[in-house]
Amino acid sequence: MENVKRIIVPTDGSGHADIAVERGLSLAKALKKPVVVLYVVDRPGFQAFPPESLLVDVSDLVRKEASAVLAKIEARAKTIGVDVKSEVHEGHPAEEICRTAQPDDLIVIATHGRRGLSRMLLGSVAESVIRHAPCPVLVIRHGKT
Ligand SMILES: Nc1ncnc2c1ncn2[C@@H]1O[C@H](COP(=O)(O)OP(=O)(O)OP(=O)(O)O)[C@@H](O)[C@H]1O
Ligand SMILES: [Mg+2]
Structure with missing residues (x-):
């Protein structure tokens, strides 16, 4: 475990993910390792439609939700003294x-x-x-x- 460089914690903003995030942050604190929190904006069902045919840009809404989720995790990491970087990607989670x-990371x-x-x-x-x-x-x- 001491060879681990970073702890990668993916989240979809759910309660289940919250529990894993908390564990990942605690582990990072104990091992003194940085964390990367990753939220993937996934829109499989909507790719069939051209964006202009949709009344609202769904991925835009999900991106806003992602930013809110990640901001909360960043604040939490700061409180417990863990170095955190958050990323939003688009694609297949x-x-x-x-x-x-x-290869030298650990995913939680x-x-x-x-x-x-x-x-x-x-x-x-x-x-x-x-x-x-x-x-x-x-x-x-x-x-x-
Ligand atoms: N879009 C995503 N971005 C980042 N992490 C994700 C994403 N979706 C899932 N995860 C990660 O994977 C974990 C398990 O979620 P998963 O999607 O496999 O289960 P589910 O939503 O209950 O079932 P399913 O999506 O297969 O119907 C989440 O708690 C989260 O850590
Ligand atoms: Mg899922």
Whole structure:
């Protein structure tokens, strides 16, 4: 663990992700490592429509939501004294998470996110990150310590 350079914490702004973020920040504090918090703006269902055909730019709304989520996490990191950098990417969430991580990073991710179907063992983003990440992945289960 002492060889880890950065802790990458992806978030979709959900309660499940909040728990993983808190864990990631605590771990970063203990290991004295910097954190990168990443929010991926995903719009698969809307790519079929040209942007001008939509009354509101959905990705714009999601970007605003992302900024609010990340600002809150930055404030939290500052309070506990963790060096944090936040990033908003657009694209496929798992691909962007895996592209951001380097082999000497550690990804801290929750089992579930916005959809939160707990009867499933893992959400699709979490599963794909575990399969394809270039570095170790720490998976946080809701309600388990
Ligand atoms: N758009 C995203 N940007 C950054 N991190 C994300 C994003 N979506 C999911 N994640 C990360 O993956 C974790 C698991 O979410 P995931 O999307 O796999 O589960 P789900 O939303 O419950 O199910 P699914 O999306 O497969 O229906 C989230 O808590 C978050 O840490
Ligand atoms: Mg999801």
